Amino acid sequence: MSDLTRRRLLLSLAAGAAAAVLPAGRARALAVVTGFRLGVAEAAAQDAVLSAFYRGRNFEPLWAGNDPVEVARRNALLSAMAETPLHGFGTARHDPQALLRLLTEARTPYDQGRAEVEMSRALLRLASDLGRGMLVPGETDPHIKREAMAADPLALLTVFPSEDPEVFLRDLWPRTPEYARLLRERMRLDQVIRAGGWGETVPGGRLEPGMTGTAVLRLRDRLIAMGYLRPTARARYDAALAEAVSRFQADHGLEPDGIAGDGTLREINLGPAERLRSVLVALERERWNAAPRGQRHIWVNLPDFSAEIVDDDAVTFRTRAVIGAVEEHRQSPEFSDQMEYMVINPSWFVPRSIIVREYLPQLQRNPNAAGHLRITDSAGRLINRAAVDFSRYSASSFPFAMHQPPGPNNALGEVKFMFPNPWNIYLHDTPARDLFAREVRAFSHGCIRLQRPREFAYHLLARQTDDPEGFFARHLQSGAETRVDLEEPVPVHLEYRTAFTKVRGGLQFRRDIYGRDGRIWEALAARGVEAAPLQG
Known part of the structure; x- marks a missing residue:
């Protein structure tokens, strides 16, 4: 089918739909509505789901218009897109400002119809990312033998108009306790990064009870900043410091012997941005496997x-x-x-x-x-x-x-x-x-x-x-x-x-023994994800 023939067919569909709902004789109104519907039909034709959805509603708008319901839908979607960095998505992937510019620059009915479809396309993209993740699990590593589940996009679009838009959009992301706790820990790490991190790193070498010196002071200060040790001016590796090291080791999958050897110091010296990467990967993994366990x-x-x-x-x-x-x-x-x-x-x-x-x-x-x-x-x-x-x-x-x-x-x-x-x-x-x-x-x-x-x-x-x-x-x-x-x-x-989180709060970390989370992070970073504090 040539582009001209295809355009004529879409115009015919749009005009027929308009004629079915407008009284005869309103030629100018018909032209306006037909222009809008043509824009919808052409933009939706690029996607089978969107095309089926808009045909099923006679190319009626879901977002366009000044009706309070339509305004509420637009505002809810733009707000949900603005919150996606919290979930670990790149800012450009769900850019509410770009979508808002598209809406405000759409002056003709035809352009407004195309903008209408872009709103629905943004909704589907958001629902897919929140519901099943940005990545395909098996493509990041062949040992990941799972398929992320997702809602049927046509069913999602069909149900959305009858729902409260804010509630509907909020329910797109996993409702698991682990996901909610990971989001809280993500925000906590944001605050740590903004505050400058956990202080100076600890020099290498084995540190154990009874020792003193600069390395012990840095170990003490870093564990205080991390919340494993109460503030103290003591300069010796005493029983309290050993207990704090043991708690840190237990939270990081290390043998909790209270001695800060090379392996323990390597984990202690990792900064909050590196820990945030692991949390962002964990959020993506939770989206892959958010079905009831x-x-x-x-x-x-x-x-x-x-x-x-x-x-x-x-x-x-x-x-x-x-x-x-x-x-x-x-x-x-x-x-x-x-x-x-x-x-x-x-x-x-x-x-x-x-x-x-x-x-x-x-x-x-x-x-x-x-x-x-x-x-x-x-x-x-x-x-x-x-x-x-x-x-x-x-x-x-x-x-x-x-x-x-x-x-x-x-x-x-x-x-x-x-x-x-x-x-x-x-x-x-x-x-x-x-x-x-x-x-x-x-x-x-x-x-x-x-x-x-x-x-x-x-x-x-x-x-x-x-x-x-x-x-x-x-x-x-x-x-x-x-x-x-x-x-x-x-x-x-x-x-x-x-x-992963502890039920009563706090994070646990483990070493990436197979390198899988490193590969997932690389794939996320390639899609614009950053281990950086949220803006604003």
């Missing part, structure tokens, strides 16, 4: 190396965890699913990726390597290793499976917790107990190992048996591999939060 759910925060059971927003069970190693092919992914069952005395069926990457080279050097694993053919029959020339096979042609039967040395330990997913990720026990004593616990092939798997099982089973410990012990002592279904599947969320 479940009255009871399991929360695994990968950088925190922890797994929790949460009931009615209260943590009722917590354990240390080991996550995937930092190598690209071993990192734990991020996704949400439903935990459906546990397996007591599990077998370990080795994922093919591990077989061909790790065990095939070993078998090619020594057919008796990895003797704790059984090798079976496609029919499940045990093969004779001595009768196989493993050097004949490549990663793509290796025809065998490998598994480890239940037992005290099984890689999955006593129990695994299953939420079937395409990435073969689950929670499980492990015989490698020493790893839980480490501060950084990234050693697995991607699955989540639990320090207290029995207690985790008891907590889940308590809702379906009066004696969870006895129930578990009987199946464990049988030695048989036993599947136990959860009568109520439990949502499980594998998340990656380097900044």
Whole structure:
């Protein structure tokens, strides 16, 4: 269709719609309305949603006009756009001044029609950013296996005219307690930056109780500015300073030993602008995953190396965890699913990726390597290793499976917790107990190992048996591999939060072990986001 033909068609639609609502003979009024509707029709034709919306209302204005309702809609949208920097959006992305200029400069009915559509386009852009975030999760990092949910744009436009515009726009952003707390902490960091930060950084080197000197004074002053220590003139690294260091360490995922070593000082010396970046990333992540997590759910925060059971927003069970190693092919992914069952005395069926990457080279050097694993053919029959020339096979042609039967040395330990997913990720026990004593616990092939798997099982089973410990012990002592279904599947969320709040106020920070939040920040910064105080 040529541009001329398309324009004539749009003009015909606009004129027909005007004629349907105007009395005959009002030629001048008809021309004005037709010009407006032509502007609407042409501008909306660039977008299927906007085109359908305006056709459905006969090209009637949603924003244009001096009716109090229309004025209220315009003011509410412009105000909501002005508040978007609070949510961590770049000022140019939702610029109310630019939209206001467009409105005031639209002198002809045709231009006013085009400005009308731009208002609706701005609403949809705002709703999308607030409701699902600016970024596409998987495009920032392939290990983020989630899709942000968003309201249907046509339904949103259709409902908006019948709603209170201020309430409607305020409800676009996530209504989760975490999002609200992150916004408060964002504003608190704004105040810190405006006030000049937390003072001088602390010189490197190990600081510990009993010491004095310039470094100790700077450590004291910085912790006072951060709120970890009450104002004091004491110049010695005393018990109060050690306790403040311990509290800081606990809030930053460090071993709370009260000694300010290199790792602790590195975290203490990070400024409020760097912390604000983490909060802005956390706000974007919360927009990705703002759907209800479940009255009871399991929360695994990968950088925190922890797994929790949460009931009615209260943590009722917590354990240390080991996550995937930092190598690209071993990192734990991020996704949400439903935990459906546990397996007591599990077998370990080795994922093919591990077989061909790790065990095939070993078998090619020594057919008796990895003797704790059984090798079976496609029919499940045990093969004779001595009768196989493993050097004949490549990663793509290796025809065998490998598994480890239940037992005290099984890689999955006593129990695994299953939420079937395409990435073969689950929670499980492990015989490698020493790893839980480490501060950084990234050693697995991607699955989540639990320090207290029995207690985790008891907590889940308590809702379906009066004696969870006895129930578990009987199946464990049988030695048989036993599947136990959860009568109520439990949502499980594998998340990656380097900044998160405490329910009673305050922030927790964790190191960006996989570098994912750094990549998210780069993508946000490319869209104009700044770790700077709000204007005004």
